[in-house]
Amino acid sequence: MTATDMNERILVSAPGKVILFGEHSVVYQKTAVAASLGLKSYLFLERRQDNIIELVLPDVNVDKTWELHQFPLRSVDFPDSDTRHPTDMPTELKSRLDELTEIEQDTSQRQAVLAFLYLLIMMEQKSATPLTHGFTLCVRSFLPVGAGLGSSASYSVAVATALLILFKEIPSDFTKSAQSEQHLEKINTYAFKAEQVLHGNPSGVDNAIATYGGAKSFMRGQGFATLEGFQSLRLLLTNTKVPRSTNALVAGVGEKRKNYPLIIEPMLDSMNAIALHCCDAFKKSQDKETLMDELEDLVSLNHCLLEGLGVSHPSLEKIRMITAESGLKTKLTGAGGGGCAVTFIRDDVPQTLIDQVMLQLQGEGFDCYETSVGGAGSGAVTLTKGETKNWLLQASRDTLEHYF
Template sequence: MTSTQTRRSFGGNPLKTRTHSRSSSSTTSMPIETPSDTSPSPSPSLEMPPRAQIVEMTDTLEKTEINGSKKPRRPLNGNKRKQSSPMMPSFMVSAPGKVIVFGEHAVVYGKSAIAASISLRSYLLVTALSKSKRTITLRFPDINLAHTWNIDDLPWDTFSQPGKKKYYYDLVTTLDPDLVATMKPHLANVSLDASEDVRKVHQASASAFLYLFLSLGSRSFPGSLYTLRSTIPIGGGLGSSASICVCLAASLLLQIRTLSGPHPDQPSEEARLQIERINRWAFVGEMCIHGNPSGVDNTVATQGKAVVYQRSDYAKPPKVTPLWNFPELPLLVVDTRQPKSTAVEVAKVATLKKAHPQITDSIINAIEKVAESAVELIEHEDFDSEELSSLESLGKLMTINHGLLVALGVSHPRLERIRELVDHEGIGWTKLTGAGGGGCAITLLKPDTPPEIMRRLGTTLQEEGYNQFETTLGCDGVGVLWPAVLKNGSEDDMGGEEIDQDKFLNADGIEGVEALVGVHGESGEDREAWKFWRVED
């Protein structure tokens, strides 16, 4: 199927995207077991800086300090070395965000929940430097993060000790405290001039990158620039950190040449293996940021589509079952911009359960039944994502789920206002997503909603201080653009436009990033240069 829709971002102009379907095959779905953990802790919310700040940052990137030193590092012999060519072409990696579609809060009590990818994505451009340059730089202009390390100064001896050294095929379920400790001096100078809250976010991001780099890389690793841009609201509960960790893990695994594909003829089981390899290391990055993540966000960001998540015994790993054939559906994501705390909302439900155990248990059980009904509906042979009747059946389940969450006391007036506005326009079915108490709401949109109604709703939401994103639910997972070349409307069939650092850094906001490098171009057409690992039932 093909459908065109408009994605709206932080007060910018609409950007058209196009969804696409996958053909089915007869392979068997295997549950993915993720490492044992608990719920993530909330992170400070950050707004994307205006373009002027990004441009200013770009102008000073050449002055980025090495390991916090004010003076650039020179070769020990004092002689200048001849510049050599990069070791590999620039390439890009992209991964989606995620939403919880069904089962919030019930999942805390061992019930099933459904999480699905959304087509708001992170993009990582990797540029190898000449052999004479012995530095790695992480740049994330959307949060004003830039830091450079000298490769030879990093604690390779500790990370390569017997019993400490990890390989690309290893399953890492916990962070090694000795390795974390030996990294700390190399994170101490990250964003020294930033506020405490911002610096906390920067250091968490840098720690994820550095832990993965030291685990997968080596002392002989080539100097490289890692430049991140994200179209996912940061701190909004949409899986932005997991999306970034997937990009980092996939890029490093590609650089050490331990991934095959992606390519159209790749066998399904081989694609599964590559996806799981990326997913395992993305989880390690998530541990650096959140401590004890659930493993759901990185799984969805890696494989795309959707998963059923359940953890009935906290002494054992959760069960994460992929829904490889989850359909692509039109979705409106609205950010309330209301600060929220997952811990506070979970505590609310626990208090209610203590005061009214039977009533609360009945609500939690009902939420589980809604999630189970949604899986049955989607997997039924008669479900058609282009038919209003099928979407209406799924939408009614979302409405029921939201009502049950309201009964648990985890909604918020700004969330209810979104539902009121959508219901008034009659364009879809709305529920809160995630912990509630603020954060985001999602709306399953009716097909062929008139553009004038969407514009009217968008104007109202903007006037009332909301951010909205028209996107796709159940999109592709991690993708690769190798080399980083796109045609971008060029008539030259044999060539294309190379995505260089300056163009990527200066892309103006969400629309600019998507127009320049996005999986979908400005016209909404799929860019064939982007390749994905795809697995189907």
């Protein structure tokens, strides 16, 4: 039995993440809360009869093939991931990776190919079952890139999940397995390695959320904790499509804090209390109405504090104004200065109202997604109806969501 003697085709999904509370204040050792986002990356994996490894990533315009014999696989010395940071890799491995990646510029294309190859080589080396045939792996993401929605981690988790299934390290129905916790941990560990290769020093929150789903509170250098009692909520995600520099925004807040310490420090404390109140609100398991009342208050408070720090943008204020006219509360999410905004939707808000608000937002040129937060993490299903790579490329978001 070989590694590819598996289910012929599988579909894997991994959610994005959205920061609910605590962006920017998290830089100053305050608590933040992030949750999984209903917008996901979907991965189609198909075994092949030949020796071709094909990677298709339509979102970043990648369509590459390798032959099995090109790979160093078991022949290179792979760093012990527990003691050595993935970026500190042996010269031979590094040069082989560069050779195989074939993209020199540091683009999102290169990043995506590199993460795939890194995971493939690492797993092959550690796997008991060698790779004897090729496979096609195609990933399509509904997460806007560079918008603070964890598209990179979502991709890494999807690839890690698929390759672990390919190498039979986890079953394809791993979420239903009695050992699901161990399986998820394995996925998360590999995905984190890929994130480290791509980003140097990621917090690990994004991949943990893409793996486990739900919501996590976190504090810099202190790890993160799962939010007890968290429940999936309806969410409107609006992308202003206004580009911004996260570094410049973080630096701007740093400047304000330096100039006005006695004004800014209490604001950061207030933001910390907002994140902690969110954790408590779910833990208390109060009725949904009260919970939503509190969450909406926290949304308004946190947004205003962020606006005070100077990281809002006219486009974000416009979203707030449009949604407020329909009684909905909105805050920026992530770095701000453009980027995305989140609006929690109560259960009793009629679809017609949401449709109308979305139309207004789209009329302003924004992308608008009706989705959820706090749903499941990584998952996989075996495909049985003759789905192909092209099927994935053409499927609607609705179609794909129905598989999970």
